[in-house]
Amino acid sequence: MPELPEVETVRRTLEKLVIGKTVERVSVLLKRIVQLPDDTEAFALLLQGETIRSVERRGKFLRFMFDQYTMVSHLRMEGRYGVYGADENMEPHTHVIFHFTDGTELRYKDVRQFGTMHIFPLNQDLSELPLKKLGLEPLDDSFTLEAFRDKLGKRATKIKPLLLNQEYIVGIGNIYVDESLFLAGIHPEREANTLSKQEQAKLYEAIVATLNEAVAAGGSSVKSYVNGQGEIGMFQHQLKMYGRKAEPCLTCGHAIEKTVVAGRGTHYCPKCQPLKRPKAKRSGS
Known part of the structure; x- marks a missing residue:
């Protein structure tokens, strides 16, 4: 799509x-x-x-x-x-x-x-539907770090399906979520409410940078996409994570892994994107 x-x-x-x-x-x-x-x-x-x-x-x-x-x-x-x-x-x-x-x-x-x-x-x-429930535009001036943090809020859902939810942020899609999470060093199964402010900022910057680079390259022709003049996009040649299962990570050399998150094929580097679990609180004496 x-x-x-x-x-x-x-x-x-x-x-x-x-x-x-x-x-x-x-x-x-x-x-x-x-x-x-x-x-x-x-x-x-x-x-x-x-x-x-x-x-x-x-x-x-x-x-x-x-x-x-x-x-x-x-x-x-x-x-x-x-x-x-x-x-x-x-x-x-x-x-x-x-x-x-x-x-x-x-x-x-x-x-x-x-x-x-x-x-x-x-x-x-x-x-009106189908547009009235759409969320933030990630390439619009209204997409600020503060607005992004507000959308993340204290939601306990995994970060990848949250980013794919068009009622929160529009248009990112599976390819660019994987790329953005890799660039930010965040595991796709991290719960949104466990991200630190620094991680939120890194993810915000990664989303904007990834989408701007993809637009500049004319998008990704992973399957059959062409523009209105029949030309393919070129960003697929810049993908660092998506579609690269078992290939070496371009940052650390570790084999890229693929799993399924929220029903979507998901690529990540287990070394660059470790799954951090929140520390259990100590019970009172």
Whole structure:
């Protein structure tokens, strides 16, 4: 599934390709992609004559800002956007086509068919599902150390599933949680409320640094991800932990181990990320 760096890369690419284009008509070839309105003809009619003014992102969701409406798009597992000439051959698994007045088309392709699209009155999407319950944006100015510490609070849950929870912090995803925890030297099964203030600060800095580096590299093409121009990301060549089971740790040389935490494959170095257990309190005499 594309995570924050991949979705941000798609956003930046699409911004160069579709800003200022006006929709002449919309073809919906697979109804299940369109969630709101649930009538595909109504969906197409709302966007007819609308111009794309900007492309924004909230977590792993793309937000297409039109004159009067916001279209929220979730790529899920393998959703892709691409801009084509109207005379170019249609690729298999193309499910939604936005035909522009200039003769080009924005096509949405999704092999797994898990992607979704919702239309809301302009900016109303932020107060409605699926966006209203999303947590802190880790690349936003509002993501401060104090805000991060507040989200961690005194929660006794393991740190990895907490970081994966989109209601706390959005968009990090499995790859970048493993990378961030390694950079901070924190075991993925540490309980959040056992982290010292120094460890919280190291983890905060690791998250910001990892995501910024991933965005700069165009994301990670671990499976099938490409941006809006069909280009793969390059951050997979910089991964220090994820997907490197049994390979030597780049810091200490110890073999990287893989386990399952909260149902997700998890990579860590047992030497660089020791699992520290809280000391038992002595009983009173």
